[in-house]
Amino acid sequence: MKIAISGKGGVGKTTVMALLADKFQKQGKDVLVIDADPSPHMAETLGIDNIDELKPIAEMTQMLSERAEKTPGSPFYQINPKVDDLMDKYMIKHKGLRLMVLGAIQTAEGGCACPENTVLKRLLTKLLLSPSQVVLLDMEAGVEHLGRGTIAGVDHLLIVVIPTNSSVRTALKIQKLASDSGIPKISFVGNLIQDEEDKVFLIEALGEKPAAFFSSYSAIRKAERKNQPIADIIDQLGDAPDLLINYLMAQ
Ligand SMILES: Nc1ncnc2c1ncn2[C@@H]1O[C@H](COP(=O)(O)OP(=O)(O)OP(=O)(O)O)[C@@H](O)[C@H]1O
Ligand SMILES: [Mg+2]
Numbered sequence: 001m002k003i004a005i006s007g008k009g010g011v012g013k014t015t016v017m018a019l020l021a022d023k024f025q026k027q028g029k030d031v032l033v034i035d036a037d038p039s040p041h042m043a044e045t046l047g048i049d050n051i052d053e054l055k056p057i058a059e060m061t062q063m064l065s066e067r068a069e070k071t072p073g074s075p076f077y078q079i080n081p082k083v084d085d086l087m088d089k090y091m092i093k094h095k096g097l098r099l100m101v102l103g104a105i106q107t108a109e110g111g112c113a114c115p116e117n118t119v120l121k122r123l124l125t126k127l128l129l130s131p132s133q134v135v136l137l138d139m140e141a142g143v144e145h146l147g148r149g150t151i152a153g154v155d156h157l158l159i160v161v162i163p164t165n166s167s168v169r170t171a172l173k174i175q176k177l178a179s180d181s182g183i184p185k186i187s188f189v190g191n192l193i194q195d196e197e198d199k200v201f202l203i204e205a206l207g208e209k210p211a212a213f214f215s216s217y218s219a220i221r222k223a224e225r226k227n228q229p230i231a232d233i234i235d236q237l238g239d240a241p242d243l244l245i246n247y248l249m250a251q
Contacts, residue, residue, distance in 0.1 A: 002124075002135040003248065004151055006178070007160035008170035009141035012191040015220060015230060016160055016244075017138045018045040022231040023245040025096055029134045032091070034124075036102040037140040043101070047229025048094045056101040057090045057123075124153050143173050151178070156185040156251060161206065163190070163198035168205040185251055187211040189244065212244035 003020070005013045017033065024031050035042040043051035091100045124137075137154065151157070157178045161171040171188060178186050188210040190202050203209050219236040223229070234241060 001133075001156070001248070001251075002137065002154045003156045003158060004137040004139060004154040004183075005158045005160060006139050006143075006174050007141065008162075008167045011141075011160045011162045011167055012214070013141070013160050014042055014045050014138050016158070016189055016191065016214070017136050018042065018230040019234060019237070019241045020245065020248070021046060021097055021136055022234055023241050024134045024136070027245065027249070028132065030098075030130075030132050031096075032098045032100065032133070032135045034100045034102060034135060034137045036137055039140075040101050040138075042138050043092075043099060044227065045230055046094065046097060046099065047231065048092060048097075048099060050094075051092065051099075051101075054092045054099070054101055055090065124151075142170065143177055151181065151183065154183055156187065156248065157183045158187055158189050158211070160189050160191050161202060161210070162192045163194075163201045165205070168202070171206065187247075190214065192216045211247045212240050214240045 005017050007013050014037070021031050021033050033042060033046065040056070043049075043054075091098050093099075124135075137151075139151070157174075159171045159174050159178075161167050175186055175188075188202070188206055188208065190199065190210040190213040193199060193202075193213045193215050199213055202213075215238070217233075217237055219233040220230070223233045
């Protein structure tokens with residue numbers, strides 16, 4: 001299963017992904033988290049402190065251009081060893097979780113044809129998964145990145161939305177672009193919900209019920225301020241993380 005997350009800036013994308021990473025891992029899944037935000041901070045949210053050892057793939061421009069040139073145009077769906085070995089090289093392991101940081105991907109105007117993007121796209125589409133594997137892709141805010149290759153091969157896009165007009169506008173724009181680009185399943189996740197009115201607002205504005213509603217938790221704010229991994233406080237968040245994970249597993 002490959003799940004990507006999107007939404008307006010600061011709505012809680014990285015937080016929700018870190019919660020999912022923890023829950024999937026507790027379900028016995030082999031979890032790979034890919035931080036595709038040009039200003040990555042998934043490592044902190046997961047509590048990984050030796051992140052300096054990990055170089056973002058996008059910074060390896062020389063290596064990426066060489067790979068792009070050597071990529072054969074095979075029509076068969078198979079793991080290209082030239083991409084497959086990157087998995088081990090550019091990944092950090094932490095308490096059973098694996099994290100890969102893509103970094104800032106160069107883009108050209110009017111759609112990117114740069115070699116870096118070609119290799120990254122290939123990497124994401126060629127990640128062959130067994131049922132016990134889950135890839136979680138944390139992305140930058142907004143809609144611009146949806147035209148790039150990073151979202152290729154994703155099975156399910158989660159759009160995090162908070163109960164404000166501007167967040168809903170971005171969420172609906174993302175939904176439209178994602179559905180145009182052929183992502184098979186797209187769902188909303190409500191975050192920073194304070195009351196029933198917030199839920200009703202989102203359901204009406206989005207035209208559908210989000211897959212889960214997360215409240216505004218003081219436990220999350222406190223953990224963030226103490227640089228504490230989100231997994232440490234997950235038990236204080238009620239049943240929302242479980243509801244979301246069950247929903248995703250049922251797809
Ligand atoms: N349900 C919640 N309750 C309380 N605080 C939250 C909740 N969700 C997120 N936060 C806090 O809100 C802030 C923004 O969250 P987060 O970094 O996950 O958002 P983001 O969408 O990934 O942001 P960016 O667009 O910058 O990548 C963080 O400080 C996080 O701890
Ligand atoms: Mg983020």
